[in-house]
Amino acid sequence: MARRIVLKSEADVGRRSLAIDYRGELNEQQYAAATASGGPILVIAGAGTGKTRTLIYRVAYLVETGVRPERIVLLTFTRRASREMLTRASVLLDGRCSRVKGGTFHSYCLGVLRRYAPKIGFPNNFTILDASDSADVIDAVRTAAGLRKTDRRFPKKRRLQSIFSAVVNQGTDIEDLLVERYPQFLDYVDQLVELYRGYAAYKERYGLMDYDDLLSKSLVLFDEDDRTAKAISSECKHLLVDEYQDTNRLQAELVRRLSAVHRNVMAVGDDAQSIYRFRGAEPANIFEFPRVFADTTILKLEQNYRSTQPILDLANHVLDHATEKYEKELFSEKQLGDLPAVVPAPDDQDESRFVTQTILQLREDGVPLNRIAVLFRSGFNSYALEMELNRRNVPFVKYGGLKLSEAAHIKDIIAHLRILENPRDAISWNRVLQLLEGVGPKTARDLIEWITTDSGDPYELKDRPYSPRYIEELKRLFNMFRQARGAASTTDEVELVVAYYDPVLKRKYFDDFPKRQQDLEHFAGLSSQYQTRESFLSSLALDPIELTALEGEATPDDESPLILSTIHSAKGLEFHTVFVIQALEGVLPSSYSLNDGEAIDEELRLLYVAITRAEQNLFISYPTVQYRRFEGEYFARPSRFIAEVPESILEPCVLVEDTGRQLGSGAEDARKPEMDHLLGA
DNA sequence: TCTTACCCAGTTTTT
DNA sequence: CTGGGTAAGA
Numbered sequence: 001m002a003r004r005i006v007l008k009s010e011a012d013v014g015r016r017s018l019a020i021d022y023r024g025e026l027n028e029q030q031y032a033a034a035t036a037s038g039g040p041i042l043v044i045a046g047a048g049t050g051k052t053r054t055l056i057y058r059v060a061y062l063v064e065t066g067v068r069p070e071r072i073v074l075l076t077f078t079r080r081a082s083r084e085m086l087t088r089a090s091v092l093l094d095g096r097c098s099r100v101k102g103g104t105f106h107s108y109c110l111g112v113l114r115r116y117a118p119k120i121g122f123p124n125n126f127t128i129l130d131a132s133d134s135a136d137v138i139d140a141v142r143t144a145a146g147l148r149k150t151d152r153r154f155p156k157k158r159r160l161q162s163i164f165s166a167v168v169n170q171g172t173d174i175e176d177l178l179v180e181r182y183p184q185f186l187d188y189v190d191q192l193v194e195l196y197r198g199y200a201a202y203k204e205r206y207g208l209m210d211y212d213d214l215l216s217k218s219l220v221l222f223d224e225d226d227r228t229a230k231a232i233s234s235e236c237k238h239l240l241v242d243e244y245q246d247t248n249r250l251q252a253e254l255v256r257r258l259s260a261v262h263r264n265v266m267a268v269g270d271d272a273q274s275i276y277r278f279r280g281a282e283p284a285n286i287f288e289f290p291r292v293f294a295d296t297t298i299l300k301l302e303q304n305y306r307s308t309q310p311i312l313d314l315a316n317h318v319l320d321h322a323t324e325k326y327e328k329e330l331f332s333e334k335q336l337g338d339l340p341a342v343v344p345a346p347d348d349q350d351e352s353r354f355v356t357q358t359i360l361q362l363r364e365d366g367v368p369l370n371r372i373a374v375l376f377r378s379g380f381n382s383y384a385l386e387m388e389l390n391r392r393n394v395p396f397v398k399y400g401g402l403k404l405s406e407a408a409h410i411k412d413i414i415a416h417l418r419i420l421e422n423p424r425d426a427i428s429w430n431r432v433l434q435l436l437e438g439v440g441p442k443t444a445r446d447l448i449e450w451i452t453t454d455s456g457d458p459y460e461l462k463d464r465p466y467s468p469r470y471i472e473e474l475k476r477l478f479n480m481f482r483q484a485r486g487a488a489s490t491t492d493e494v495e496l497v498v499a500y501y502d503p504v505l506k507r508k509y510f511d512d513f514p515k516r517q518q519d520l521e522h523f524a525g526l527s528s529q530y531q532t533r534e535s536f537l538s539s540l541a542l543d544p545i546e547l548t549a550l551e552g553e554a555t556p557d558d559e560s561p562l563i564l565s566t567i568h569s570a571k572g573l574e575f576h577t578v579f580v581i582q583a584l585e586g587v588l589p590s591s592y593s594l595n596d597g598e599a600i601d602e603e604l605r606l607l608y609v610a611i612t613r614a615e616q617n618l619f620i621s622y623p624t625v626q627y628r629r630f631e632g633e634y635f636a637r638p639s640r641f642i643a644e645v646p647e648s649i650l651e652p653c654v655l656v657e658d659t660g661r662q663l664g665s666g667a668e669d670a671r672k673p674e675m676d677h678l679l680g681a
Numbered sequence: 682t683c684t685t686a687c688c689c690a691g692t693t694t695t696t
Numbered sequence: 697c698t699g700g701g702t703a704a705g706a
Contacts, residue, residue, distance in 0.1 A: 078696080106696050131695085156691090156700080211696050278694065378693050400694080440683050469683090542696065568694050590693055606694080 020060055020092060026053070033266070033299050034058045038238075040259075040293035043268040044286070046330050047315070047612035048306030051268050052572060055240055056085050058266065059100055060093040062238055069099035071237035073258065077246060079103055079543045081572055085242075105251050106211060107542050109218040112232060113209070114534075119225050120217055125534070126207045127418050127425045128541040132406065134199075134210040135161040137427050141198040143441065147191055155185055155192075164196055168212040169248045169280030206426040206452070215250040222257045233261040243572070244269030244289070248280040256292055265293065272319055272326045275568060275606050277598070304330045306574050308337025311618050313649050315611045318641055322601050330612075339651040340611070340618035342642055346655075348582070348623045352388035354655055355579050355621065359394065359562060362577055362617075369395065370560035371576035375567050375610045377588040381581060382564050395559055400566030403544035409505060409516045410523055414540060416497040420484055421533055423451075423458040435504050436477065438469035447474075459485075476500070490533045494524045567610045578614035580607070583622045585637040607641050620650070 022035055030050055033043050034057035045051035055074070063069050076082040082102035089097035101108070110128070117124050129137060139157040142148060155163065163182065167174055174193050178186050185192065203209060209217060222229040239259045241247070244267040247255070259265035267289055274283040290296040304312060312330045319326055345351035359372055376382050379401040389396050404410055412435060415428040422428075426448050433444040454462045459481040466474065480500040487493040498520045505520075506513050526545065530536035563575065582588065588607060593599030611618060626636035637643075642650060 104696060214696085276695075279696085380692095438683070442682060467682095544696090566694065587693095592693065602694095 018061075018064060020057070020064065022057060022061060026050075026057060027301075027303060029299050029301050030054045030057070033301075034061050036266070036297065038262075038264040040263060040289070040296040041266040042244075042286070042289045042296050042298045043266065043301060044298065045268055045270055045301035046304060046328055047270060047273060047609070048304040048330070048574065049301035050303075050305055051242070051270070051301060052085060054301065055242060055266075055268060056089045056092060058240060059086070059089040059097055063089075063096050063100070064093055067237055069096050070101065071235060072100045072240070073108065073236050073238070074100055074102040074240045075105055075108060075242065075255075076102065077104065077243040077571060078569075079107055081242065104542070105247075105254060106214045107538075109214040109254070110538060110542065112218050112221070113214065116221055116225075116228055117217075119228060120221050121204060122209065122217070123207045123422070123424075125422045126209050127422045127428065128214070128538060129203075129208055129210040129427070130405070130541055130544075131161060131165075131211070132158075132411075133427060134164075136430070137202055137208065137210075138164070138195065138199050140427065140430060141202050142195055144445070145194060145198050147195065153184070154188060155182075160192070160195065163192065164199060165210075165212050166280060167196070168216050169250060171249050202426070207422050207424050208427060212250075215254065219250060219253055219257070229257065230261065233258050237262050237264060239265045241265070241267045242269075243273075245271050245274040245283045245286055246276040246281040247285050248282055249285075252282065252285045252288070252292070259293075263293070272328050272605060273571070273609050273612075275571070275602060275609055277602055302331070304332045306615050307332055307612060308334045308616060310337045310339050310649075311611065311614050314340045314618070314645065315608055317645060317649050318604065318611060319608050321641070322604050323597055324601055338617060339649070340614075340620065341651045341653045342583075342638075342645075343619055343621040343653045343655065344638065345621060345623050347625045348384040349388070350655060351581060351621050351623050352385040355385055355581060355619075356388045356392050356394060358579075358619065359577075360392065367576050368560060369562040372579075373563040373565060373570060373573070373575040373577075373613065374579040374581055375565055375570050375613065376581050377567060377590060377606070379566060381587060385581065386564070389562070395561040396564050397546065397561045398564040399546055400569035401546065401564075403546060404519070404523070405540050405544045407516075407519065409501075409509065410519060412504070413494065413497055413501060413520060413523060414537070416481075416484075416501070417493065417533060417537060420481065420493065421537055426452060432477070435501075435508070436470050436473040437507070438467070438473070443467070443470070457482075489528075490530060490536055491524060491528045493533065494527045498524055567606050570613055571609060574613055574615060576615050577617040578610065578619070580610045580618070580620045581622070583607075583620045583639040583642055584626065585639055588639050589641070604641055607639070 022031055026034055027050070030053065033041065033054050043051070043054065045054070059072065059074060062072055074082055074085065076085065082104070086098050086100055086102050089100070113122070113126070114124055117126055135157040138160045142157070142160075147154070163174070163177065163185075166172070166181070167177055170177070174196060175189050178189060178192070203213065222232075236258050239255065241255055246269075255265060255267065267286070269286050271283045271286055274281060277283070290298060307315070309332045312332050316329055319328060343351075343354060345354055355374060359369070362372060363369060374382065374385060382398065382401075386396070386398070405414060412431065415431040418425050418428040419432060429448045429451060430444050433439050433447050434441065439447070450462065450464045451458050454464075456462075459478040461475065461478065477500070480496055484493045484496045487496060501520070502517075505516060509516055527536050530539065563570075586594070589600050589603035593603050620642055622636065622638050624636060
């Protein structure tokens with residue numbers, strides 16, 4: 001009789017010698033989530049309840065109990081978030097955690113498509129289009145389709161891009177979308193449908209994919225090739241998804257397909273923190289989850305560990321005023337703490353002075369700058385503050401502002417690199433060729449046609465009717481490309497391109513080319529961190545470098561910098577002290593949302609997210625006078641979300657110059673004496 | 682067909 | 697204030 005050998009389950013193997021005391025370091029619900037054996041699990045987690053912590057312990061637990069890290073997939077909202085989580089997991093357990101596959105849905109799909117793209121008719125070296133690239137493609141298609149000569153009310157390229165993106169992400173058709181969101185364009189339904197098809201055909205012909213294609217083409221792959229689908233989802237033994245409330249239909253479907261084989265899927269989210277509906281997020285995905293996955297275990301995290309009770313009181317109060325109701329009442333064990341303060345300032349300069357001085361005071365009291373954040377609705381809301389911070393030599397980084405790769409001269413260089421990667425990339429050719437003197441849209445189109453249809457070396461003059469107007473320049477371009485092909489490293493390549501580009505730069509940006517030359521040098525330096533041109537380009541497309549991060553490099557400073565961030569980019573982070581600036585009607589809530597109830601609710605949740613980032617101190621400020629182009633100066637109204645909050649929850653403050661003169665015209669009576677020192681130091 | 686000069690409209694949040 | 701579109705000139 002054969003001897004019986006019992007295979008122990010993974011959990012049993014692990015239980016014997018766990019390095020981490022999960023029971024001791026997590027609360028009961030967190031523990032249940034982190035150490036669950038498998039199957040579908042939905043974790044509903046309020047702000048600050050240790051959602052990230054739970055996921056980190058979950059990763060450590062899985063690795064520790066013997067799951068191979070390569071077979072764990074952790075999908076987060078930004079690549080930064082997944083990097084940080086895996087780093088923390090590595091500290092908690094060991095370096096194995098850094099081998100976990102982590103990233104955004106988009107970066108994960110990119111990995112899949114780089115391997116399998118030929119199965120759906122794309123080359124492996126397809127180019128990733130960012131939003132403005134895809135707008136350019138749409139515009140080129142529009143010209144080629146003869147839709148240029150329509151009247152002025154035809155949507156602009158950026159608008160077209162966002163319409164098409166919404167169509168893909170929400171799974172609607174163009175007409176329905178127009179009826180619902182853009183009735184003013186209904187006259188053009190037929191043209192838009194034609195353009196949409198042309199756009200798809202163009203991308204396929206030249207090997208281009210936009211952000212949405214990364215998701216939707218991955219799904220096509222799953223649908224069309226069963227064996228590949230099976231192979232991919234077999235590799236994914238455990239799937240963990242963060243910020244589930246901000247996934248869209250495509251992403252929810254990807255979750256379903258990826259976990260089809262093993263069914264070990266954990267989704268974590270909070271419907272009250274959904275702030276991406278504008279780009280197609282479906283918070284309902286959270287509630288659908290138990291329906292999609294039968295026998296889902298639902299766990300709730302309710303105890304807030306982040307903020308003091310006064311901060312949560314304000315958060316609860318704000319959320320109470322949403323049209324859509326949330327069954328949420330955050331509570332904390334940190335009962336003691338200052339009331340959040342609302343601070344009107346005469347104008348945005350005084351607001352900046354107040355913020356900067358308070359920050360300097362906190363720093364003197366021992367709070368490190370990187371534990372302080374200034375949050376705002378839109379990238380430009382912080383301009384005045386940035387000037388003041390520069391004036392007072394306070395180092396800062398800004399997230400969510402302009403990206404390096406959005407600067408025109410950087411885009412030019414990137415276009416050259418993309419051609420080296422994918423010589424069929426017509427939209428990059430289009431950009432590169434029009435930089436030549438004597439080449440406009442029409443000539444560029446002819447040249448591209450020749451380049452992409454002629455066989456042989458794309459960087460060689462063929463038997464074509466080139467015009468003498470640009471022939472010398474074209475030769476110089478082709479020479480550079482041939483040279484770059486033999487370059488030893490990506491950095492060498494970038495430097496060849498930059499050298500070639502220098503005269504173009506001087507001609508195109510006659511006024512300010514020295515500053516741009518510096519940018520290009522930095523850019524070349526950045527490329528040295530990447531093994532391959534492909535990884536450099538992908539990273540630029542999926543994880544764009546913040547402009548200020550680059551400037552920070554130029555002035556090395558041991559002190560870790562203050563954080564400036566859009567509220568969107570601050571998602572998932574926490575800080576000792578938070579300033580929310582420009583809390584104005586028309587800013588937060590944004591003026592674009594004012595006539596749409598759902599949009600207003602999203603703005604309200606945005607403020608909720610901002611408030612719940614704070615651990616100890618929270619200041620909400622606004623200028624009472626605002627300047628707007630054309631309209632000049634006028635009295636601004638504070639955000640409706642804070643205007644009606646009782647003083648027992650949100651303490652009104654008044655700024656006073658050190659001469660004793662009171663600033664501004666806001667609430668005169670409610671003076672908070674301890675704020676007096678803050679101005680005029 | 683490309684360049685220049687002019688006029689008008691738009692102006693968020695992100696992978 | 698910028699960028700994009702139009703019209704005239706090279």
